[in-house]
Amino acid sequence: MNSPTESPLIQRPEDLDKLLVDDVNNGQFKVHRDLYRDPALFELELKHVFESNWVFLAHETQIPEPHDYLNVHIARQPVLIMRDGDGNLGAFLNICPHKGALVCQNESGNKKFHVCPYHGWTFNSAGENKLIKDREQGQYTADFDSLSHGLTRLASLENYRGFLFGSLNPDVEPLRDYLDGIHHFLDMIIDQSPDGAEVIPGRSYYTFDANWKMQLENCVDAYHLTSTHPSFMTITASRASGGSEFRNIDIADFVNPDVPAGNYTFRNGHNAIWIDGNPEVKPLYAQYDELVERVGKIKADLMMKTVNFTVFPNLQFSVNACIQMRVMKPLEVDKTEMRSFCVGPKGEPKELRKQRIHQFEDFFNPTGLATPDDSKVYESVQYGLAAHSASASGLGHERGIRNVIQGPDDYAIELGLNPATSSSGGSELQDETVFHASYREIVERMKSGIAQELDHAK
Ligand code: FES
Ligand SMILES: [Fe+2]
Incomplete structure (x- = not known):
């Protein structure tokens, strides 16, 4: 069986019971110090608090024009949020599908195309792969050619009156309810x-x-x-x-x-x-x-x-x-x-x-x-x-x-x-x-x- 964490001390939900003394009726609410200092608990927070539910990404006025982009994050996951040529918003992992380089290294700007600095694969502002450098000489298979090779789209992206939230989890409640x-x-x-x-x-x-x-x-x-x-x-x-x-x-x-x-x-x-x-x-x-x-x-x-x-x-x-x-x-x-x-x-x-x-x-x-x-x-x-x-x-x-x-x-x-x-x-x-x-x-x-x-x- 796989362990849910790398810490031998945190293997079951009950192992976290010590973190809170939640007894308001008797005048107590205490938070264990480990919640601020234990790297294993921090990893769990990243995974289950930030990467499993809605996280704020950006306000739409930070990227008002077609092809505008902004580099943001879901905890430590790099996310590129941008508008395509028609002004539609999209959010993608800012990770090259070839070998994982950060595709866009600037904080923000306006670009029709983002060129990966490693081997030059190129993506448009809709996240689609538009160029695989020296593709003809690459001896790729038909299977390879049939795949999109675009940037990975975030599983969830919603806009609450201009405030843009994303999630790596496709299975989140509607943003307005959240x-x-x-x-x-x-x-x-x-x-x-x-x-x-x-x-x-x-x-x-x-x-x-x-x-x-x-x-x-x-x-x-x-x-x-x-x-x-x-x-x-x-x-x-x-x-x-x-x-x-x-x-x-x-x-x-x-x-x-x-x-x-x-x-x-x-x-x-x-x-x-x-x-x-x-x-x-x-x-x-x-x-x-x-x-x-x-x-x-x-x-x-x-x-x-x-x-x-x-x-x-x-x-x-x-x-x-x-x-x-x-x-x-x-x-x-x-x-x-x-x-x-x-x-x-x-x-x-x-x-x-x-x-x-x-x-x-x-x-x-x-x-x-x-x-x-x-x-x-x-x-x-x-x-x-x-x-x-x-x-x-x-x-x-x-x-x-x-x-x-x-x-x-x-x-x-x-x-x-x-x-x-x-x-x-x-x-x-x-x-x-x-x-x-x-x-x-x-x-x-x-x-x-x-x-x-x-x-x-x-
Ligand atoms: S890692 Fe991006 S093109 Fe190779
Ligand atoms: Fe203050």
């Missing part, structure tokens, strides 16, 4: 303009030496802000008291217990947090009345809040003054690449777009006020996790545990959401129960993946 209630939060970004959202040209790619789940957590971790980002807090306080004309997020949002805040978790590991903000600092605020008219007051008011959310497993948004889109790419158990983009409503007036980009650079760039602090803390946690002398039994995610309810709260009902769990209160709650859904999903996918492999091996 997204569950988190699609409302994508809609919140898309509906900011009648023409939808766009990725603003430019990007930052950077790495940190820590497990990808540090980022997964941090995006929806309201608890860390006042302690991890002291320089940001000082600067925003100074700006708020007249030190500068420029404002991004007001410090009062995060320290005033009277400011309403909350979070939701959804099926499939998605989650979102919200906090009432200072709408007047948003470029979008100038269009508030138009938004109320077009999408209704409830949705327009959500657009004015600070909202962070995860489309599990690899896509996150931070929506405060501006909108940051982050794509996570796990490289090793303790190394992660981040891809960061600024998103805005299409057709935004020039001055507001300038303000948006300025705010993005100020806060979200790798050189901005927040990102270096976060990366440093992730690396510090990873360092601590490597200490085998420390208790391995669990990292607590218990803040707010008495407050969480099953199903929708009043605000969710108002928004038309049907989350798995809700939690709301003042901003000081800074709830950690929002992480539970993602961890449950990770462990559940690994367990069912192992069970399936054992089943197939019988």
